[in-house]
Amino acid sequence: MKLLLVFIFSLITLTSCNDKNKKHKTANSDPASHHVKVKEVLQTDTYTYLFVNENDEDYWMATGKMEPKVNSDLYYKNAFEMIDFKSKELNRTFDKVLLVDNISDKPILATSSLVNDSIHKGINNQVLKDDIHVERAPGGITIAELYKNGNDYANKKIVVRGQVVKINNSIMDRNWVHLKDGTNNEGKSDLTFTTKDDVKMGDIVTFEGTVSLNKDYGAGYVYPLIVENATIK
Template sequence: MRLIAVMLLGVVLMTSCVRKKKEVVEPIDTSSMVHEVAVKKVLQANAYTYLQVAENDQEYWIAVEKMEPQLGGTYFFADAMEMKDFKSTDLDTVFSSVFFVQKLSTSKAASSPAMANPHGSAQGRQSVELDQSIQLEPVKGGITIGQLFASKAEYAGKEVLVRGKVTKVNNEIMGRNWVHIQDGTDADGSYDLTLTTDASIAVGDIVTMQGTVAVDKDFGAGYFYHVIVEGAVVK
């Protein structure tokens, strides 16, 4: 009997540990363009800060690039991209639902829907500022970012080789890393190219990457890319 009791206690403890790995939240109310939230809990990972927040009678999780929020503080953000059953490798935790936002603001006026997309901006607008100091020659056998945007239909579904300087990185979203590069070329104001990759890349790196072009790619929730290179690898 004592052995059985010990075994039952072990099962209870193991079940308790598993339950702690799954964060359950109610769906966010997306009827408001700007959300005002109070921070209830903070979890720090390597690249992201996860916050359990309260908005009116709702509590849910959001994730932003690494920051030091004030516990109990009030913040604002615009539309967010929801990831369901999202696993944070750093925290070894699965969130039933977490909303990725690019930036929390202490001012409601500073929040706008375009700030919410962790990869780019709504409707394909360029969210990364043009770095005029970047002037790179295309790699042999490759194309420039300007050429890609100017002739996107020609390259749709094809592999391309591009070279650029990394201007922004968002890691571990939808099971991949999102890398923005520029090379000094553009087409009608489109100068920042987004690539998805498994590679670990840092802002400021100059990289040559090869991947498959997708055009007019819609990930839902207003996150749309006129051109994106998927499954890119460093060459």
């Protein structure tokens, strides 16, 4: 209740100032978060498309399946901006659409993680949390070895075998696959691959791809280490 009152008070203050360039935030909200009002909802088998307003600007967003109501408030942090985005299910091309990874129906607190506040955990996103123990691929390296010696492998092709623990499909014209093999280096055990190949949750796969360091895809998506253009061996 206290947070709600602070939020309402903040809205009143912003309205009285008539400052269209300020985002709607609570006193404790993350300054990098966005607050939008839902104006229209389009559903497909894969995505939910939202026509929203933020600070008097209208735009389209797409996220994984959810059931928001018109005039409801939503919050998010990161998004991929896609230009001339073609939706086959809607038979429609959007001039611009934001692909949003996590959406919350509550203001995102600066001291909390979005995952805890989220009502949806990502675009076509699946997560596996089981204990994993996968043998090293012949001629390959472990995830721990890659994280430990990342600089030595920069811009080089490597082979890694692991179990698929997370998938984000069809973002920026590629699939984003997370593998674990049971090894870790200083707490790093999850390795992200970009690929055109299709995999399923729980699959044991061997990927060959090129290591990239400090890769910035924009919109806050920065990977200190990622394996790109991976293919299944």
